[in-house]
Amino acid sequence: MEDPKSLSNEESLRIITQMIQTAKGNLKGSSFYFLLWGWVGTLGNLGHFLLIQFSDIEYPSAIWLITVPAWIISLLYGYRQSAKEKVRTYSDTLIAWLWMGFSVCAVILIFSGRFNELIPATILMIAGLATFMTGLILKYKPLVYGGSSFWIFSAMALHVEPVYGLLISAVAIVVGYLIPGYILRSTI
Amino acid sequence: MIPDFKDLDPLLHSQLRLAIMSLLISVQSAEFVFIKEKTGATAGNLSVQIDKLMNAEYIEVTKSFKGKKPVTTCKITKKGIKAFEDYVNTLQGYIKK
Numbered sequence: 043m044e045d046p047k048s049l050s051n052e053e054s055l056r057i058i059t060q061m062i063q064t065a066k067g068n069l070k071g072s073s074f075y076f077l078l079w080g081w082v083g084t085l086g087n088l089g090h091f092l093l094i095q096f097s098d099i100e101y102p103s104a105i106w107l108i109t110v111p112a113w114i115i116s117l118l119y120g121y122r123q124s125a126k127e128k129v130r131t132y133s134d135t136l137i138a139w140l141w142m143g144f145s146v147c148a149v150i151l152i153f154s155g156r157f158n159e160l161i162p163a164t165i166l167m168i169a170g171l172a173t174f175m176t177g178l179i180l181k182y183k184p185l186v187y188g189g190s191s192f193w194i195f196s197a198m199a200l201h202v203e204p205v206y207g208l209l210i211s212a213v214a215i216v217v218g219y220l221i222p223g224y225i226l227r228s229t230i
Numbered sequence: 231m232i233p234d235f236k237d238l239d240p241l242l243h244s245q246l247r248l249a250i251m252s253l254l255i256s257v258q259s260a261e262f263v264f265i266k267e268k269t270g271a272t273a274g275n276l277s278v279q280i281d282k283l284m285n286a287e288y289i290e291v292t293k294s295f296k297g298k299k300p301v302t303t304c305k306i307t308k309k310g311i312k313a314f315e316d317y318v319n320t321l322q323g324y325i326k327k
Binding site: 054055060064129130134 | 238
């Protein structure tokens, strides 16, 4: 069956614009990751701080083992989402690889054994870059601002005693992940 | 043929095929059901138009399974992108005149 209608130039343009608008990147799903990692990051930093200050536990950084289940949840969620999605946009792929790159940087930093107390501030700096870029790709301002705020907090964290850097990181994650994450969720 | 006069690609100059191509140019790949939902076309008509675009090598069509459910995925090809760009350029030429 051929569609019989002959198209005018204006109609052609209207179809093109309308369809391109329709296919624009979706924000759905991203809020899940920001909320999950927002809470993991906030609790991890706060917990790490509290363990250093108020306990004599030998390895206070063990609190970061909470990232292991968070990773598993993220991977499972990502897998389930990709099975459900009916369309794959360039921005989805770009964001997925950006965070994959961030994870590689984070793993190198953590397991190099050379950064130690500088780890939270440094991770904050590269997480800022990834968040900032994600915000730009999705054209979602709260994430752009959140990501930029990470750089300010990171610079602050590098200027205080490392243990207080953890507190600054916790605040940064509330500002950069949790607030945009909740705004995102409430607008969908 | 009149010199300097470019015809609009007849394969793209159709409501549904143009809609399919405009959707596919903006995404990496899309499933049949997504295209059907966005264009509002019937499954029968959509399959026919997708076949035409596929035969012209403007799009690639892959059939796979998601669990037990068969899934048809469409993706624009380089040739399709070129054809779409030419179509838009020709259209712009007409409008400027």
